[in-house]
Amino acid sequence: MDDLYREVILDHYKNPMYRGELTPSDFSYEDENPLCGDHIRIDLRVDKDNVVTEAAFNGHGCAISQASTDLLLESIIGKNIEEIKHMEKQDILDLLGIDLGPVRLKCALLPLKVIKAGVYGINFDDEA
Amino acid sequence: MEFNIIKAEFPVLKREIRPGISLTYLDSAATSQKPQKVINAMSQYYENYNANIHRGVHTLAEEATSAYEGARKKIADFIHARKPSEIVFTRNTTESINLIAKSWARTNLQEGDVVILTEMEHHSNLVPWQMLAEEKRVRLEFIPVEINGLLNLDEYKKLLELNPKIVSFMHMSNVLGTINPAKQIIQLAHQAGAIVLVDGAQSVPHIPVDVQEMDVDFLAFSAHKMLGPTGIGALYGKLSLLEEMPPFLGGGDMIRHVKLRSYKSNELPHKFEAGTPAIAEGIGFGVAVDYLNNIGMNNIQEHEQKLAFKLLSRLNDIPGLKVFGPSYEYKGAVASFTFNDIHPHDIAQILDYDGIAVRAGHHCAMPLHEKFGLPATTRASFYLYNDENDIDKLVKGLWKVKKTFNI
Numbered sequence A: 001m002d003d004l005y006r007e008v009i010l011d012h013y014k015n016p017m018y019r020g021e022l023t024p025s026d027f028s029y030e031d032e033n034p035l036c037g038d039h040i041r042i043d044l045r046v047d048k049d050n051v052v053t054e055a056a057f058n059g060h061g062c063a064i065s066q067a068s069t070d071l072l073l074e075s076i077i078g079k080n081i082e083e084i085k086h087m088e089k090q091d092i093l094d095l096l097g098i099d100l101g102p103v104r105l106k107c108a109l110l111p112l113k114v115i116k117a118g119v120y121g122i123n124f125d126d127e128a
Numbered sequence B: 001m002e003f004n005i006i007k008a009e010f011p012v013l014k015r016e017i018r019p020g021i022s023l024t025y026l027d028s029a030a031t032s033q034k035p036q037k038v039i040n041a042m043s044q045y046y047e048n049y050n051a052n053i054h055r056g057v058h059t060l061a062e063e064a065t066s067a068y069e070g071a072r073k074k075i076a077d078f079i080h081a082r083k084p085s086e087i088v089f090t091r092n093t094t095e096s097i098n099l100i101a102k103s104w105a106r107t108n109l110q111e112g113d114v115v116i117l118t119e120m121e122h123h124s125n126l127v128p129w130q131m132l133a134e135e136k137r138v139r140l141e142f143i144p145v146e147i148n149g150l151l152n153l154d155e156y157k158k159l160l161e162l163n164p165k166i167v168s169f170m171h172m173s174n175v176l177g178t179i180n181p182a183k184q185i186i187q188l189a190h191q192a193g194a195i196v197l198v199d200g201a202q203s204v205p206h207i208p209v210d211v212q213e214m215d216v217d218f219l220a221f222s223a224h225k226m227l228g229p230t231g232i233g234a235l236y237g238k239l240s241l242l243e244e245m246p247p248f249l250g251g252g253d254m255i256r257h258v259k260l261r262s263y264k265s266n267e268l269p270h271k272f273e274a275g276t277p278a279i280a281e282g283i284g285f286g287v288a289v290d291y292l293n294n295i296g297m298n299n300i301q302e303h304e305q306k307l308a309f310k311l312l313s314r315l316n317d318i319p320g321l322k323v324f325g326p327s328y329e330y331k332g333a334v335a336s337f338t339f340n341d342i343h344p345h346d347i348a349q350i351l352d353y354d355g356i357a358v359r360a361g362h363h364c365a366m367p368l369h370e371k372f373g374l375p376a377t378t379r380a381s382f383y384l385y386n387d388e389n390d391i392d393k394l395v396k397g398l399w400k401v402k403k404t405f406n407i
Helices: A007-014 A063-076 A081-085 A089-096 A102-127 B003-009 B036-048 B059-078 B093-108 B127-136 B153-160 B182-191 B239-244 B279-295 B297-316 B344-353 B366-371 B388-404
Strands: A027-033 A038-046 A052-060 B016-018 B087-090 B114-118 B139-143 B166-170 B195-199 B218-222 B233-237 B255-258 B263-265 B321-324 B334-339 B359-361 B377-381
Touching: A007 A063, A027 A102, A038 A063, A038 A102, A052 A063, A063 A089, A063 A102, A063 B344, A081 A102, A089 A102, A102 B344, B036 B059, B036 B279, B059 B087, B059 B279, B087 B093, B093 B127, B093 B166, B093 B195, B093 B218, B093 B233, B114 B127, B114 B153, B127 B139, B139 B153, B153 B182, B166 B182, B182 B195, B233 B239, B279 B297, B297 B321, B297 B334, B297 B388, B334 B388, B344 B359, B344 B377, B344 B388
Parallel strands: B114 B139, B114 B166, B166 B195, B195 B218
Antiparallel strands: A027 A038, A038 A052, B087 B233, B218 B233, B255 B263, B321 B334, B334 B377, B359 B377
């Protein structure tokens, strides 16, 4: 059970690689988990083919939500926006390498929720 | 009173969370555990005399009605109400407060009227008033909380000059543990011509509460925080006020007479109890009150005061740990704290490895956390079945948290 606080998670929590802001950005979105107060903002930049070239996040929260965000951003650099739209819960759990109960799952999935809201939002604007 | 034998009467407290790891339950401010007697009373109802109440004339219906109404009498006596009809059964404290906002306040308040609340309120005593403010354009004012966790009564006295119609406040804070000077707050409100609603969700389970001595107009509380089941709570109201109020929900049981286009309300307290209520839960609520009476609320208060003193002194010994709220004389056995900058969710998770159940978050008091500049805290809350061993386990667990985060 102590696996939840594996070295890799504590490491990404304490020394995140992608903490920061991108201004201007192509995709930006923020959201929170009202149950525990985790708050995350994610900024992305993409090239002309909609491939992510830069990513950054800001916010506060528990070790799980923050590490999950950092790992997620690391994993999407070089990915096309369309691929990101298809990412799922299991992709996040694979990144973290742990199993989570229903409460902590919300912490881990917050960055995915933010990023999906961000990319779908932009897509919607494009269509409009 | 031998508090060490009480634990054995709560089945869940015997549980192992994992092999060899027993449960240390420190989340009673969220909900209390239930003694075997309460669980049995509810099963007994379903096994022996399950029937709807107030209508049937058959044996089961009579037995069920008398058990349910018997519970109402026990609850009335427990808080020293004058009559059982001053006790309205609701789902919980939240519904009791909503009943006052939607029935009494909606009828008696006009645009511009002032409602006084406090900055330490649970969302259940904020949102119903915000909804009323949107609907009726009443004005909400808040008694400030000082950094020491106590209400600023000088500011309260100034607010009373606005001639408020109602003052509504929590007797005991679910976050800070602060026990507010209810009698004084009520007396001042009455002098200013306001009526008073007290949120007793945390106080009624832990300290003796006497509605006549306090002279409170309305008191809201929940069974599940005082050894009873979820799904049932109570609203105490002075008879004269309850009588004037319009019904809250409409339907069966709350009526005396119905025509196609009109109805006549039933007498108190049934006027406010539409539809089939939580019968088993009501009966369980009564047995929970018997259990508390048997031990004695004075004994419970004394036991918890000792725990609060030890808890605070032990926690204050841990470097980097900061407990919010007043010193132990002014509070119940509740400690909400931060621990360096470790997120409360992480603290709660690591404590759970050792079977220690605490709460992490804003505890339904976001404005209070905002006031103290905190997104969240970790809360350990105690009840009559807790003892010093539980404090030892908590402290040991917190040192483990420190080690995990290497701080």
